[in-house]
Amino acid sequence: MSEGLFRLPRPGRAEIAPGAVHVPDWLPLEGRRELVAACREWARGPVPIRHTVLPGGGVMSVRTVCVGWHWQPYRYTRTATDVNGHAVAAFPEWLRELGRSAVAAAYGDPDAGARYRPDTALINFYDDAATMGLHQDKDERSDAPVVSLSIGDSCVFRFGNSENRGRPYTDVELVSGDLFVFGGPSRFAYHGVPKVLPGTGDPAAGLARGRLNITLRETGLAG
Template sequence: MSEGLFRLPRPDRAEIAPGAVHVPGWLSPDGRRELVAACREWARGPVPIRHTRLPGGGVMSVQTVCVGWHWQPYRYTRTAADVNGRPVAAFPGWLGELGRSAVAAAYGDPEAAARYSPDTALINFYDGSARMGLHQDKEERSDAPVVSISIGDSCVFRFGNTENRGRPYTDVELVSGDLFVFGGPSRFAYHGVPKVLPGNGDPAAGLTGGRLNITLRETGLDG
């Protein structure tokens, strides 16, 4: 597939679908640098970053580390039985505040932002060949929005419909510092990353290559 097909124009802040909002350049260079440093600490453990193995035996091309709750296909647990049996790193309060700021920026709704209480983060690292197939985030018992922050290399983010993996969908180019929030009618929309656009990462943030994607979620789980 030609890389030229994925060189998409940069939009202003835009509602891609009802409840799905793209905010370009939302996270500052200082914020990106702090978040990259935190991700490096989480990647070391207590449950280290890894390529997740799927139930059918396949292995995901992205590398993942979790905070707050451990995700494995297709459930959340407090300990990582599929990795080393240890509890994942605790979800820090400052990350919840970041999530509330993100919801406020996307929706312009202080009350919705105040209600937002994420308790888990999935951090995915993409090298130049990594992909993420179209999928739904549906292991949560909450329908609160998903907050997604991109750092490093640009990517094509494909945002689809709630019924299936086919059309209609919209391709959005996400670059370092971009925010994407999806909730409401779009909370369970299919979405994925068909292509990373390798460049030079984000050296100012301490990431010289590859893409970090940090997604914050409310699980709605107890314990």
């Protein structure tokens, strides 16, 4: 990643729920461009981007590619036995540093950033019609925060409670360059994307249509 990738969050940083922080416009243009280029490389393989097939036969409307560990419902593996049997791309150190900087910025705590050890990234691509139902990120063996970065079209991000998919929840508009981190009491909150806002993309970053969501996590797995 280029030097000067990170900057202090502009006014508008908000705690949506305890441990869940939205930092608008955190990732500058050059950082967005570099992430778009990296995501395009990962999408080509060794395990290509695909629509994930759920155990009941349903197919997710988003397309997903993974780095570091391969996520398949509902576990992590080093090889994509549900796609082509290949090992996933390695998790790069610059992406780990990006995650640490994100946690430090969201919580205003450099020590929290230094403790963060992400080892996998799930990259979801949303076209105009793609959505993500309310779900919990609970396949990890770690309760470290989840870092979410948005590039391209804006979306409605629904952030709920930790008990069920119903209310209370808060709808947040995530715009290209926005950071959202959730950990602590909100680590296992239900969340999803009921709507993408077509035509709000980020051509300067190389993504005129569609939305990229890059989520960094600690799996807590060895090896």
